[in-house]
Amino acid sequence: MLRKLLKHEFRATGRIMLPMYLILLVTAVGSNLAGRGMLDGRYHILNILGVLIITAFGIAICGALLMSFVLMIQRFYKNLLQDEGYLMFTLPASVHQHIWSKLIVSSVWFIVTVLAIIAASLVVAYQGGFLRELLDFLRYFLEGLRKLEVSEAFNGTIYLAEFAVLMFLSLVAFSLQFYAALAAGHSQANHKLLWSVVWFFGIQFALQFAGSLLIIGSNELDVFNRLFSHWDPSPTVAIHVGLLMAIGCVIIYGAIFYAITTFFLKKHLNLE
Known part of the structure; x- marks a missing residue:
């Protein structure tokens, strides 16, 4: 039953978190483009637009973190403590299974949110030689591991x-x-x-x-x-x-x- 509860929780929360990650990715790409040309352009309108895009990226990071936190509380509150609780507690699932389904899903979204923010930050920092430098770093890191x-x-x-x-x-x-x-x-x-x-x-x-x-x-x-x-x-x-x-x-x-x-x-x- 825990597996079914997890499936239901991921489906319900994914409708909210996945669009948040998409917004984070779009604003990250926009911030990368803004950093390349808009901020140093001759036209003030482009400078303002670049600042707004970078600001939107910062808001998207805060929004993703805040949504992970709010969703963690909201799912427990709405699903078990309000009217839905009458239905949920009639299911052939123990209280422990209900709690762990919420805990596991919330923890996963917290972890995925942090990874998404790191990935989005890499997108923002990406420049012409960035990928080559990243691959060089990974190669040196793996070589260091082999020497251990x-x-x-x-x-x-x-x-x-x-x-x-x-x-x-x-x-x-x-x-x-x-x-x-x-x-x-x-x-x-x-x-x-x-x-x-x-x-x-x-x-x-x-x-x-x-x-x-x-x-x-x-x-x-x-x-x-x-x-x-x-x-x-x-x-x-x-x-x-x-x-x-x-x-x-x-x-x-x-x-x-x-x-x-x-x-x-x-x-x-x-x-x-």
């Missing part, structure tokens, strides 16, 4: 995998902050969006307060010094441990919001 030892190449691959996992989980945790607040706020009978805002800041304050107490307590008990005083790892091991600890912290952080979201969707959701 097996252990270095292996650790580098693991670094990238750990970093990719960290980024994905960070996006999931970021989305869950808003899902938890919306789910909790919609357990109330009235003023649900207002209560969602109150829940958002209340949960953030509680977690920040608990984290501060934990740090202060750890310092008072000298926990970290006791754990790591006799540990002298190599730089490679230290990086791995650091990334894994960051992944663990993000998992704990996201799990708190995930538990809040599932609790209120299962036990206290008020769709009236």
Whole structure:
């Protein structure tokens, strides 16, 4: 069922995000052309037009990022917490499947948006010898990779995998902050969006307060010094441990919001 939910989510959100990427590409091509001739032209009308096109590209970047964020909230809110929720919760799918369909799709669009912005920026920067320089850089980079030892190449691959996992989980945790607040706020009978805002800041304050107490307590008990005083790892091991600890912290952080979201969707959701 999760596969069907994902298919439905990508179809519904793709109608909005794909045109945004098309606008981003068109304005990127326009900005490239504007940078080549319009800004340095003799005619003021062309100079103004070039500035407007470049401004449109900047607005398109902001619009793509903002739309990814708004769509992440809007799909959860509209699909599960408003009238559509009556239909969605009658499907043979668990609350966990509904949540993960939203989380996966939102994270994918965040990642694709960043890649689209990078690609559009390359289009803007493209000049006569740009492609040749880019290919030369890639060739030198690949040659450098071939010169690495097996252990270095292996650790580098693991670094990238750990970093990719960290980024994905960070996006999931970021989305869950808003899902938890919306789910909790919609357990109330009235003023649900207002209560969602109150829940958002209340949960953030509680977690920040608990984290501060934990740090202060750890310092008072000298926990970290006791754990790591006799540990002298190599730089490679230290990086791995650091990334894994960051992944663990993000998992704990996201799990708190995930538990809040599932609790209120299962036990206290008020769709009236």
